[in-house]
Amino acid sequence: MTGGPATGGPAGEVRLPCAAVLFDVDGTLIDSTPLVEHAARLWAPEYGIDADEFLAGAHGRRTSDRVADFLPPGRVAAATARLDELEAAGTDGITALPGVLGLLANMNGLPWALVTSMDRAQLAARAAAARVPLPDVVITAEDVRDGKPDPDGYLQAAGRLGAAPSACVVVEDAPAGVAAGRAAGATVLAVATSHPPEALGEAHHILGDLTSLVPAPDALTLALA
Known part of the structure; x- marks a missing residue:
């Protein structure tokens, strides 16, 4: 399975063919x-x-x-x-961001992984507090020599899923993560949940949040404002 260029759909929609989706966590899926x-x-x-x-x-x-x-x-x-x-002293105020729980519960067979700058203990605690599920492939701070904006985490995740990085969509909220996704060769989708859109200009697409994403087994469809 390979990715491909974005294709048009109904007015205001873009279809991104992909073999897998690689999600950042803090600020993308979880607000801590x-x-x-x-x-x-x-x-x-x-x-x-x-x-x-x-x-x-x-x-x-x-x-x-x-x-x-x-x-x-x-x-x-x-x-x-x-x-x-x-x-680590608490988990007060940690929540899933809009659209996240529904999205991850209905990935429709599209492979996905997490690539986070948190360590394993932080990820486990925050994911549990936000009720965000953990997939089989998770790359944390301990797994990489260099953190974002280095692409190592995204390259590892794509490899573990058996997907070419260029066939993946990276979902990020921070400039360092956007840079990492671009350096990995992936299509980068940014959500303006922690930074203004102008700070995320290196991303291929920018959304307000993840409520408008619709997964298919070989693609993501997104609604653009």
Whole structure:
């Protein structure tokens, strides 16, 4: 099975032939913004970091990669563990984003995987809180040498599903993830759930959320505004 160029359908619809869909998680399927921001605002003063500056570029990236932007290498591991500890302290405010639960419950035979910058424990806790199912193929922070915008996670997921990356649709919400999907050679669909559309301009298509996606065994159909 191979992907192909977008094809037209009824007015306002685009059909994206694909062999598999590779979803980002935080900000794409799950909203954990209140938890992440609360933890960062507790953590940042402990390390002399401005929380707003840290959060401004944190979304869509591995925690360790973002921490390394602010601290010397010898301090990154301990500081990352501390932030992970604070984020793991609860799941208050974590919810599935609009359209997600219905979409994942009705993928209609289209293979899919998750590629997240979270670690396995974070993913398990947040997915459970949001009632988001986990597929057989899940790529987490521990599975990649370099996090997004490096394409490694998406390349691994496509490989495990037996699909060519160019035949996959990547669904993302953050510029780093969009860049990773493009670097993998996939068609990138961005949702403007955490960033404004102008920040996602490298994506092939941009939607407000996932409510308008309709899966078929070999394609995704999306309604464009």
